[in-house]
Each structure stands twice: as C-alpha cells, then as structure tokens.
Amino acid sequence: MSVTVIVGSQWGDEGKGKAIDYFARNADFVARYNGGNNAGHTVINEHGTFKIHLVPSGIFYPHTKCLMGNGMVIDPQVLLDEMKEIRRAGIDFEKRLFIAQRAHLIMPYHKMLDGLYEQAKGAGATGTTRRGIGPAFADKISYNGLRWADFIGKTFDERLAVQIGLKNKIITALGRKSSRSTLDVQGARRLASGDALDYEDVREEYWNYYEQLKPYIKELAPIVHKGLEQNKKFLLEQAMGSLLDTDWGVYPFVTASTTLASAATTGLGIPPRKISRIIGVTKAYSTRVGAGPMPTELPDDHPAREQFAETAATTGRKRRAGWLDLVPVKFTAQINGTDALFVTKLDTLSGIDELKICVGYKLDGKPVQFSEVEGAGMARVEPVYRSFRGWQEDVRGIRKFADLPKNAQKYIEAIEKISGVPVRFIGTGPEREAVIKR
Numbered sequence: 001m002s003v004t005v006i007v008g009s010q011w012g013d014e015g016k017g018k019a020i021d022y023f024a025r026n027a028d029f030v031a032r033y034n035g036g037n038n039a040g041h042t043v044i045n046e047h048g049t050f051k052i053h054l055v056p057s058g059i060f061y062p063h064t065k066c067l068m069g070n071g072m073v074i075d076p077q078v079l080l081d082e083m084k085e086i087r088r089a090g091i092d093f094e095k096r097l098f099i100a101q102r103a104h105l106i107m108p109y110h111k112m113l114d115g116l117y118e119q120a121k122g123a124g125a126t127g128t129t130r131r132g133i134g135p136a137f138a139d140k141i142s143y144n145g146l147r148w149a150d151f152i153g154k155t156f157d158e159r160l161a162v163q164i165g166l167k168n169k170i171i172t173a174l175g176r177k178s179s180r181s182t183l184d185v186q187g188a189r190r191l192a193s194g195d196a197l198d199y200e201d202v203r204e205e206y207w208n209y210y211e212q213l214k215p216y217i218k219e220l221a222p223i224v225h226k227g228l229e230q231n232k233k234f235l236l237e238q239a240m241g242s243l244l245d246t247d248w249g250v251y252p253f254v255t256a257s258t259t260l261a262s263a264a265t266t267g268l269g270i271p272p273r274k275i276s277r278i279i280g281v282t283k284a285y286s287t288r289v290g291a292g293p294m295p296t297e298l299p300d301d302h303p304a305r306e307q308f309a310e311t312a313a314t315t316g317r318k319r320r321a322g323w324l325d326l327v328p329v330k331f332t333a334q335i336n337g338t339d340a341l342f343v344t345k346l347d348t349l350s351g352i353d354e355l356k357i358c359v360g361y362k363l364d365g366k367p368v369q370f371s372e373v374e375g376a377g378m379a380r381v382e383p384v385y386r387s388f389r390g391w392q393e394d395v396r397g398i399r400k401f402a403d404l405p406k407n408a409q410k411y412i413e414a415i416e417k418i419s420g421v422p423v424r425f426i427g428t429g430p431e432r433e434a435v436i437k438r
C-alpha cells in the first residue's frame with residue numbers, strides 16, 4: 001500500500017498540478033484535502049491546458065478515482081463550470097468523481113464578506129483571492145457552516161435562514177462604508193456592494209446546485225477505507241503551498257486552511273500512520289501572490305525578473321518573484337516530513353549568468369532561523385545569498401540528469417545539500433512528460 005502526499009514547499013504555485021498529473025499514472029485514488037477554488041493548478045497534457053481549481057488534477061486518467069475531501073470548501077458554481085470544461089475535453093468522470101458530503105459550501109455571503117473585509121483592511125489587506133475562502137472556513141470552525149450533508153438531512157433551509165439573517169446584518173453594516181468601485185475580481189463588485197441577500201433566491205440557487213451534483217456526493221470514509229484495505233495507491237494533492245498554512249505561514253499573510261501534509265489525514269479521514277511518502281514540489285525560484293513578506297523578492301526591473309514572470313492561475317494577478325529561498329523550503333520540509341523534492345521550472349533559469357540562492361536570514365545583523373522570526377520581523381530579514389554560475393543551454397527536452405549542463409547539475413545538488421532533502425524529480429518544461437527522474 002502507498003499513500004503519497006504532494007505538497008508545495010513555498011507560497012503556492014510550485015507546480016503541484018503538473019506533479020500530480022505526472023504521478024497519477026500510477027495512482028488508484030487522487031484526492032484533494034484542503035482549501036477551495038483559491039487554488040489554480042496548471043495541467044498540460046495530451047488533452048490540452050487546464051487551470052484546475054477544485055477537482056483533483058489526476059482526473060485525466062480514466063483509471064483514477066478522484067476524491068474531493070471533507071477538508072475542502074466548495075463553490076458549487078465553480079465546480080459545475082470546471083466539470084463542464086473537463087467533460088468538453090472528452091474526459092469521462094462519471095462514477096469516478098466523489099465529493100465528500102462533509103465538505104463545506106462557499107455561500108454568496110462568504111464571497112461578499114471576503115471582499116468587504118479586504119476593503120475594510122485597506123493597506124493592511126491580505127490580498128486574498130476573494131473567493132470566500134476565509135469566511136467559509138471561519139463559519140465551519142464557528143459551527144455556522146453549511147454542508148452537502150444539510151441537503152441530505154433536510155436541515156439546509158432552516159440553517160440557511162439563520163445564516164442569511166445573520167450575514168445580512170453584517171453585509172449591510174459593512175457595505176454602507178465600502179466603496180463600490182475598487183474590486184479586481186470579476187463579479188466581486190456586485191457581491192461586495194453591501195446589498196442584503198434574498199433567502200429564497202439563495203435557497204433555490206443552492207438546491208439547484210445540489211440536484212446537479214447529487215450523483216457525485218457521498219460519504220467518502222467507506223470508499224477511502226476500502227481502498228486502504230485493498231492496498232490501493234493514493235495520491236493526495238495539497239492546495240496553497242506550505243508557507244500559506246494558517247499556523248506556520250507568516251500570519252496574517254496566510255490562507256484559511258491547514259495546508260501541511262498532516263492535514264491530508266483529517267481532510268480525508270486517512271490515519272496518519274498510513275502516509276508513506278511526502279514529496280515537496282519546489283519551484284527553482286520563488287513566487288508569491290497577495291501580500292506578505294517575501295525576503296528574496298526582486299524589483300520588476302531586475303534583469304532576471306523577465307524569466308520569472310508569471311500570471312496567477314486563479315485571479316490573473318501578476319505573481320511576485322525572486323531568487324530561490326531555501327530557508328522556508330528547509331523549514332517546510334521539516335514540518336511536513338518531506339522525503340524528496342520535485343524541483344520545477346529548471347528550464348526557466350537558462351540564460352541567467354549568475355544565479356542566487358538564499359541560504360540564511362539575518363535580523364538586525366544576527367543569523368536567525370525561519371521559525372524564530374514572526375510577523376513583522378519577517379518583513380525586515382536580510383537574505384544571505386550564495387551565488388552560482390548559470391548556464392546558457394536550453395534544457396527543455398532533457399530527460400536524464402547527466403545530460404544537464406554541469407552548472408545546472410550543481411544548482412540541483414546545492415538545493416539538496418542546503419535543504420537536506422534529496423531532489424528526485426526535476427521539471428524541464430510545463431508538459432506532463434518534461435521530467436527528469438533521478
């Protein structure tokens with residue numbers, strides 16, 4: 001039996017979607033365990049290019065069973081749109097996509113509140129995706145959430161009425177103070193306007209979603225445990241990256257779910273002892289979307305920035321970028337228990353004469369560990385760099401480590417040595433097959 005968890009080692013967008021699509025060829029089950037459609041996982045394979053927000057990225061193989069775990073929060077409209085897109089690409093997932101009845105729903109008021117809180121915080125905003133993630137998880141934890149199980153148990157209407165009553169008070173109070181014209185996410189302007197929601201409208205809308213998704217909604221525990229008993233291979237897909245974990249990221253610049261490999265246990269009902277391997281996906285440089293400290297961030301006009309240019313898969317925002325920072329990578333490997341690294345995007349470094357890797361932090365002139373620096377301190381740390389000679393050759397298409405330019409080999413070996421984790425997989429292009437296995 002094997003249960004492998006794929007986690008991002010950085011601030012998200014490490015290439016988890018690609019890694020899952022690569023490993024899923026050997027998996028029986030592929031499962032998401034945390035977060036919601038704040039995730040954007042890029043998959044490029046023979047079926048096309050996909051930005052996946054909710055369904056497991058292993059959906060493209062007809063032999064996989066795909067589970068959306070109870071640890072997720074689900075926006076039904078986004079899920080239905082995504083299912084339509086995947087179906088349109090010719091992928092049949094009837095009878096092999098399962099949605100946990102325990103998963104919580106993202107409601108219209110969650111999206112409104114996300115926008116209103118961000119606006120109220122002004123310059124101190126988190127830079128959320130405005131998908132309602134924080135408010136939905138807050139409701140889950142404070143016993144105010146709504147789940148698929150509420151439709152099954154016929155408690156939805158009654159519980160919705162209470163929530164609409166409560167949330168309308170907050171929305172209208174906050175909304176009056178908010179400006180109506182500063183939101184960046186499509187559709188969020190109307191939602192954040194502070195208008196009260198109509199109970200009947202929301203009730204009808206969500207029953208309609210439930211009717212469409214009913215065939216996929218199940219209690220996952222028996223499915224998961226039967227699979228474990230039968231020694232099936234599980235591949236568990238993290239969303240958001242380890243540095244956005246609510247507890248271990250730099251609060252409050254985090255997301256609202258536990259993202260670490262350990263959350264795969266509660267997010268799917270898998271006993272911790274069953275996890276056999278943890279792979280940390282690590283981009284060959286650093287990126288981040290949203291606010292919060294990023295010690296190795298480079299200014300837009302830095303020559304290397306052009307090669308690090310990326311657009312966020314969910315919100316279309318420009319990703320912040322900088323040199324590879326191994327200080328947090330080493331730390332997240334410790335708290336995840338990472339067995340091996342999958343380094344992505346090595347190909348994007350070709351042509352940079354001098355590469356830098358951050359190997360330590362200094363605060364007020366003194367060396368500090370990642371975990372010692374909290375909150376505001378992280379914004380002041382100075383990165384300690386080691387320089388590496390770059391390479392000019394295009395490495396796309398290379399499938400053997402020995403065929404990489406010597407300096408690229410040295411860069412990978414340095415990542416292993418500094419992080420303390422072996423690099424077993426290297427991405428040399430965005431496509432499924434562009435991987436060097438060591």
Ligand code: GDP
Nearest residue numbers: 013014015016017041042344345427428429430
């Ligand atoms: P995720 O959220 O962790 O799945 O990552 P995203 O999909 O948001 O961002 C990763 C980006 O890197 C996507 O555009 C991928 O297509 C791309 N990518 C992943 N691995 C590689 C690689 O080895 N080389 C190149 N050039 N691009 C890659």
Ligand code: IMO
Nearest residue numbers: 012013038039040127128129239240255289290
């Ligand atoms: P994947 O799975 C990168 C960031 C947001 C913001 C913070 C909180 O594609 O790696 P939220 O909407 O979650 O309340 O926003 O978290 N964020 C991500 N950044 N990749 C992601 O997912 C992210 N999911 C959330 O930009 O800074």
Ligand code: MG
Nearest residue numbers: 013040041313
């Ligand atoms: Mg992403």
